[in-house]
Amino acid sequence: MKRKIAAIFAADIAGYSRLVAEDEEETLRRLASYREVVDDFIAKASGRIFNTAGDAVLAEFPSAVDAVRCAIDIQESLRTRNMAYPPSRQMSFRIGITIGDVVERDGDLLGDGVNIAARLEGLAEVGGICVSRAVHEQVANKLSVQFADIGAQEVKNIPTPVHAYMVAMRREDGSYSKPQLKKAAAKVAAAPVWMWPLVVAVVSIVGIVVTGFLYNTKLKQTASIAAPAVTPSAAPSPTPTAMAASPTPMPTQMAKAPMAPPNAGAAMAPMPSPSPSASPTSGQLSADSVPFINERVRSFLAGDYASSGDYKAFALNVGGFTGSAMNQPNEEAARNMAIEQCQKRADAAQSPRRCELYALGNTVVYAHGKPPMPPPPYFRHDAMIERAFASKDFPIVREPQKVRLENIFVPAAKSRSVALGPGGQYFMVLGASSAEDAARRSLESCGAIAGVACLVVAIDDNFVVPIPTLFRITGFFNAASNASIVADARGEVVRKLGDAMGWNAVAVGTAGRAGLGLKAADEQAAVKSALADCAKRDSDCHVIAIGPFTVGPIN
Secondary structure, eight states, X not given: OEEEEEEEEEEEETTHHHHHHHOHHHHHHHHHHHHHHHHHHHHXXXXXXXXXXXXXXXXXXXOHHHHHHHHHHHHHHHHHHHTTSOGGGOXXXXXXXXXXXXXXXXXXXXXXXXXXXXXXXXXXXXXXXXXXXXXXXXXXXXXXXXXXXXXXXXXXXXXXXXXXXXXXXXXXXXXXXXXXXXXXXXXXXXXXXXXXXXXXXXXXXXXXXXXXXXXXXHHHXXXXXXXXXXXXXXXXXXXXXXXXXXXXXXXXXXXBOOOOOOXXXXXXXXXOOOOOOSSOOOEEOOGGGOOSOOHHHHHHIIIXXXXXXXXXXXXXXXXXXXXXXXXXXXXXXXXXXXXXXXXHHHHHTTOOOOOEXXXXXXXXXXXXXXXXXXXXXXXXXXXXXXXXXXXXXXXXXXXXXXXXXXXXXXXXXXXXXXXXXXXXXXXXXXXXXXXXXXXHHHXXXXXXXXXXXXXXXXXXXXXXXXXXXXXXXEEEOOGGGOTTSOHHHHHHHHXXXXXXXXXXXXXXXXXXXXXXXXXXXXXXXXXXXXXXXHHTTOSSOEEEEXXXXXXXXXX
């Protein structure tokens, strides 16, 4: 056996037993996916996993700085993945870290250092990190990390209290969360036996007094309700409270601002804000024409919102987050409540988009026009071109966006869709009611961000457009305006491409005469056919497009 000093990292999943009981197969699948993320971060930080049991992970690091940096990376990555799931199905780790003397035996580590790390993990918040004072002293001046001192904590099977700190996790806007400090229960000395009769007597007297007071108050209230109103004007309604929408009518007469849960299924790339429309949307509110929203919100607008009177408002953002207010004292109150409710939901999911007022009362006042959309159908299933989705092959976007797709889109619940814009803008919709709904919403949001119509690239587990492998994708192909094709030939190219299924390729020569390879079974066949067709009309032919994309040679 060998003794050494090491930074010990302990992690496990909060509420793991409940998650398994609710859906064992899905939980185990996601655990394997999340463990790949955890194991990869540990390896990159020069850590070593020395023990695992179920959902728990124990690792050692050469320094406390490496351990804390790794823990932060893990929590931020898993937080992003969890955005694709409702709160009840999110899988979040707690992490504890300490520096201690441990004994190594057959690759395993034993000792108080391991035990303390496990106890600190139990003190951590869900999705948070708790460290010992020794770790705090090592890290405080070396990492841009904020801590909350929670003082000395008595933990199981450790003879002396452990002084602990919570790590404040950084949000996407650069601010830091404020850890919720766990308060240790105060120890109360047992009262002497002779005091109990006195305590019982005092409690009994107080109970009699309180009961009498409540009884008299109830009589007064009853008499007041039974008395006729002094004036014919109605009493003011209680202050409205925003509530979550429920399919069951709420047993209350309070004014309500019901709304569907936050759209946790929507996630987007950090792209430029949508271009303002030259002609703002106006007219009477129609639930069927509201963009970005899911069917549950649409039903709410067509039902509860449409039938509500008085002052009301509805707000949204291009990410699909919404807020509403009904039965308010005036228009300004309705406007403010709807926008505030929408923005709180967007902020809670780290959405970078700002909420805007869509409707005041039943009148649309949205400052932007309808997002640009392609003609339906928005996607088609074609067995010849569909293949399994792979983030590394996603076109146009850069490597960080591919990592984001891998972390968010791949493990998310169905139905899900990714729409892509010609400038690399993209938008994901996750956990929709149907593939068609996911496609529509992803196109609406992507179009609003890009300012032009986008393309559905993937539905659920598959690419639904041909993704070339023999060439490098450089952009979107539009035959009607492509300068490589001579002007008088563009109309024929558009017509022939039409609704051609399968693999399609376009080649041109030095004179701009186009050759087409249509309805091929694979990319290679489409390319050969296009080059052969072009050679009949032109010279020095080369391929310029495959499917919906312009292409160039692979560098």
